[in-house]
Amino acid sequence: AQRVTQPEKLLSVFKGAPVELKCNYSYSGSPELFWYVQYSRQRLQLLLRHISRESIKGFTADLNKGETSFHLKKPFAQEEDSAMYYCALSSGGYQKVTFGTGTKLQVIP
Amino acid sequence: GAGVSQSPSNKVTEKGKDVELRCDPISGHTALYWYRQSLGQGLEFLIYFQGNSAPDKSGLPSDRFSAERTGGSVSTLTIQRTQQEDSAVYLCASSRDSGETQYFGPGTRLLVL
Numbered sequence: 001a002q003r004v005t006q007p008e009k010l011l012s013v014f015k016g017a018p019v020e021l022k023c024n025y026s027y028s029g030s031p032e033l034f035w036y037v038q039y040s041r042q043r044l045q046l047l048l049r050h051i052s053r054e055s056i057k058g059f060t061a062d063l064n065k066g067e068t069s070f071h072l073k074k075p076f077a078q079e080e081d082s083a084m085y086y087c088a089l090s091s092g093g094y095q096k097v098t099f100g101t102g103t104k105l106q107v108i109p
Numbered sequence: 110g111a112g113v114s115q116s117p118s119n120k121v122t123e124k125g126k127d128v129e130l131r132c133d134p135i136s137g138h139t140a141l142y143w144y145r146q147s148l149g150q151g152l153e154f155l156i157y158f159q160g161n162s163a164p165d166k167s168g169l170p171s172d173r174f175s176a177e178r179t180g181g182s183v184s185t186l187t188i189q190r191t192q193q194e195d196s197a198v199y200l201c202a203s204s205r206d207s208g209e210t211q212y213f214g215p216g217t218r219l220l221v222l
Contacts, residue, residue, distance in 0.1 A: 032208055043112075044152075044200065044213040086152060090208035094159045096142065097204075097211065102151035 002027040004089050006100035013077050014108050021072040021103050023061075023087030032090040033063055033070040034097075039083045047072075047085070057081070077107045111135070113214035115201050121220045122191055130186040130217045134203030142204075142211065143176055143186050147197040155199075158184065159207050191221045 003026040013019055025031060035047040048056045050063045050070060061072045070087060087100040114133045122128050134141050143155040154168035158178040169175070173191075178184040188195055198218050202211040 034210070036211075043215055044202075046210045049210065084151075088211075092208050094162060094207045096154070096157040096159075096165055097208065099144075099152045099154065 002031070002089055002091050002095070002098050004087050004098050004100035006085075006087055006103050008103045009101070010104045010106065012106045012108060015079055016076050019072075019074045019077045019081065019105065019107075021085050021087075021105065023070045023072065023100060025068050025070065025087075025089050027068075027089060027091055029091060032092065033061070034088040034090070035059070035061055035070075035072050036086040036088060036099075037083050038086070039080075044086070077105075079107050079109055081105060082107045113201055113203055113212050115199075115214035115217050117217060118215065119218045119220075121222065123222055124193060125190055127187065127189045128191055128219065130188075130199050130201075130219070132184045132186070132201030132203075132214060134182065134184070134201070135212055136182075138203035138205050138212075139181070140204045140207045140209070140211075141178055141184050142202045143184070144200040144202065145197045146200055146216070152200070155186070188219075191219075193221050195219060196221045 005024045033050045037047040038044040059074045086102045090097045116131045139160045141158040145153040156176045157165040173189045176186045198216040200216045201214045204211045
């Protein structure tokens with residue numbers, strides 16, 4: 001069964017500090033990985049997906065199949081990055097997407 | 110085009126009453142999900158519809174919860190005999206296909222008194 005683990009419920013960093021939100025997954029095949037973000041009083045929305053290999057709002061995430069990880073990184077945190085972040089995995093076919101439990105990022109001014 | 114819409118946006122009900130929550134997905138999206146988000150908690154998967162396949166109901170917390178999707182479009186989530194612990198934000202999301210990006214609605218905030 002596929003599983004997504006986000007070990008940190010809350011991550012607090014100072015403005016300007018680097019950020020790394022951890023995501024580990026368990027799935028034997030080739031997954032599609034996503035990061036979703038929910039800002040205060042806004043809808044949950046896609047931040048980035050690994051297949052796109054994009055950098056969105058300064059965030060990047062690299063799929064490491066050896067470590068089964070898809071950590072989200074940003075070199076310099078901004079106050080507007082404060083939000084709830086969810087990692088998600090799709091195994092393809094008609095299987096449902098699996099979400100992690102989320103990490104709340106708090107950027108301290 | 111319009112995104113995913115949900116109604117009502119807020120619902121206050123008394124314990125023991127039944128409630129129906131509605132989700133209008135993006136037109137043409139074959140996959141539809143319901144999630145629950147309790148205060149300070151993450152996303153809890155409830156049910157997943159994909160095309161004409163039998164729904165994945167593995168996340169429904171009890172038999173008081175049910176959902177249907179009519180004509181492959183609009184979905185309703187029904188909670189019977191509501192309990193206080195059912196109070197949460199219920200989110201609906203749709204995607205073009207099962208593994209594609211999900212588009213979320215604004216949610217229905219349910220409060221059971």
